[in-house]
Amino acid sequence: VLRFLEPVIASVGIEAVWLSALSVLLPNLRLRHPGLAAPPALDPAHERSRLFEAVAIVLEALARNRPLVLVLEDVHWAGPGTLELLDFLARRAPHSSLLIVMTFREEEIAHGPRAREALRRLQRDDAASLIALRRLTPADVGELVDATCHELNGVGDLADRFFAHSEGNPLILTQTIRYCIEIGDAGGVLT
Secondary structure, eight states: OHHHHHHHHGGGTOOHHHHHHHTTTOTHHHHHSTTOOOOOOOOHHHHHHHHHHHHHHHHHHHTTSSOEEEEEOOGGGOOHHHHHHHHHHHHHGGGTTEEEEEOOOHHHHTTOHHHHHHHHHHHHTTSOOOOOOOOOOHHHHHHHHHHHOTTOBSOTTHHHHHHHHHTTOHHHHHHHHHHHHHHTBSTTTTO
16 A cells, blocks of 8 residues: 555655654655665554555545545455554544555454454554444345346346355456356356
8 A cells, every 4th residue: 555655645744753764664755755764673662653654644634635544455364563554554544634444354354363363452452443344145146147238148147146156245246247248148157
């Protein structure tokens, strides 16, 4: 996310001390700001705090003129450092125009104790809201198939077959529909 934002970071007026701290993650900042000094060495805990503060300051600065939505997918794969940063950002987000949306698979987070505990802590402290997405119903699948699959061969009972194939999982459904549209036929795919 920060690499993607790197070109606009300089345009939001971040103090050199915070740019310097970010340069640990974004070495190209030094190319964009040739006079940028390396951050002074600190013990690991203080260095992490400085880096977290720098990330928060950048995101808050970007959200100052218009709301910013930060979408992070598959958080169940996040490592301990990323989870600590997300915890830090989530606690500051209510005081800015920053909305952080994190997605994860329930079955995957059950096996990742750090991610599960981080989520529980945020919920307990009212720093996060959990919105569980349900699987699509046969009617939902029918609507999507009607809207997207009018040119496919083998349409007949297509919605029922797509539902049976995907079991209402939106990712599997959309990928299957996309593939069927790409090859122009659903009959052979869904048998």
